[in-house]
Amino acid sequence: MAAITNAPFRLVARECGAGPLTSEEIDARGLVEGSARTAELARYLPEERPIAMQLLGSDPDVLAEAARRxxxxGADAVDLNMGCxxxxxxxxxQGAALMRDPLGAALILRTVRKAIRVPxxxxxxxxxxDRTVNAVEIARIAESEGVNAITVHPRTRAQQFSGLAPWEIIASVVGGVRIPVTGNGDVRSHDDARAMIRATGCAAVMIGRGALGAPWIFAGRAIPRDEKARIIRRHCGLIQASFDPRTALVQLKKHLAWYTSGLPCAARIRAEVFGAPSAAAVDDAFWRNW
Ligand SMILES: Cc1cc2nc3c(=O)[nH]c(=O)nc-3n(C[C@H](O)[C@H](O)[C@H](O)COP(=O)(O)O)c2cc1C
Structure with missing residues (x-):
């Protein structure tokens, strides 16, 4: 998730039990043209591997060059974003717009496939x-172009993030291709993940928002409060070690605000966390109320 699933958060997710990780979307052109900001998005810690790096773009040659880089x-896989x-x-x-142009998408996938050896x-x-629900068609094209696996978030672009994710579309893609399909959308617990696998037959489950303020979702068991506190401290430590002070402060506020969910008076604590002027003050506002 853009501006969220950076190296510290991904590593904490892995330490809690997450399987393969995926970076946030990385602009292919920015990477190829040497933008320092884009290169920063592609940075990962060795302990995160196996990790897929996700590319955003529409020009086949630029995407291929970015994938090569x-x-x-060291990316273990390259993922093409066709859903943003x-x-x-x-x-x-770019993003979901690629689904409107199946021939263009096929050319991109063919070109990128030839450029790299990793999945x-x-x-x-x-x-x-809702008039152009073509996930199965696009998935078949991807399979025939040599794509190794597909993740399906079944809402349409027009739905953005509203309404329930129609899991039956994941099931149709599972039935339509032979490559592994990862299901995604509205998984907020291990029970939800099991329900998605039962309902769709997907080979794996990807969790996005359900991990915000709750990376322990990947543990698959109830996590006691003191262990949660240890995980939160670990996450904060990684943020401070990974970023310049300004970026670290923004990241600390964002993630600690998510970690307040479920606490009594969460709204008040969040306001205190967001209003705090320094990393030490953010830390104090959170732990005083934890
Ligand atoms: C703030 C935000 C940023 C996101 N950024 C990305 C992204 O960079 N790449 C991507 O594939 N999906 C991105 N997504 C979509 C999620 O990966 C996921 O498909 C969607 O949130 C539905 O799954 P969930 O219910 O588990 O969150 C983003 C979602 C949100 C809310």
Whole structure:
């Protein structure tokens, strides 16, 4: 998830029990043109491996060159983002917009597939809108272009994140291809993950928002309060060790605010955390109320 699933958060997820990790979306052109900000998004810690790096783009050659560089930097897989619904991304023909152009998507996948040896995966949505639900068609194209696995978030681009994720679309993709399909959408607990596997037959489950303020979701068991406190402290330590002070402060506020969910008076604590002027004050505002 953009601006959230950076190295510290991913490593904490892994330490809690997460399987393969995926980076946030990384702009292929920014990477190829040497943007320092984009290179920062592709940074990972060795303990995170196996990790897939996710690319965002629409130009086959630029995507292929970016994929080559990610592979050279040690990525265990490259994932193509065909699901991002954000207006400023789809207006450039990227993310979910790629699903509107199956021939263009096929050319991109063929070009990137040829450029790298590590697995190429793709993350798709159900389709563009309820008149063009083409996840199965796109998944079949991906399979025939040599893509190794697919993740399906079954809402359409028009749905963004509203309403329930229609898991039956995941089941249709599972039935439509032979490569492994990872299901994604609305999994908030281990029971939800098991229910998704039962309902769809998917080979794996990807969890996004359900891990915010709760990376222990990957543990698959109830985590006692003192262990949660240890995980939160570990996460904060990694944030401070990984970023410059300004970025670290933003990240601490964001994640500690998520960690307040479920606490009595969470809204008040969140306001205190966001209003705190320094990392020490953020830390104090959180732990005083924990
Ligand atoms: C703030 C935010 C940022 C996201 N960024 C990405 C991204 O960079 N790449 C991606 O594939 N999906 C991204 N997603 C979508 C999630 O990966 C996931 O498909 C979606 O949230 C549904 O799954 P969930 O219910 O488990 O969160 C993002 C979602 C949110 C809420």
């Amino acid at each position: 990610l592979e050279a930097a 619904p954000v207006a400023k991304i789809v207006s450039k023909g 190429l995966t793709v993350k798709i949505r159900g389709g563009w809108d």
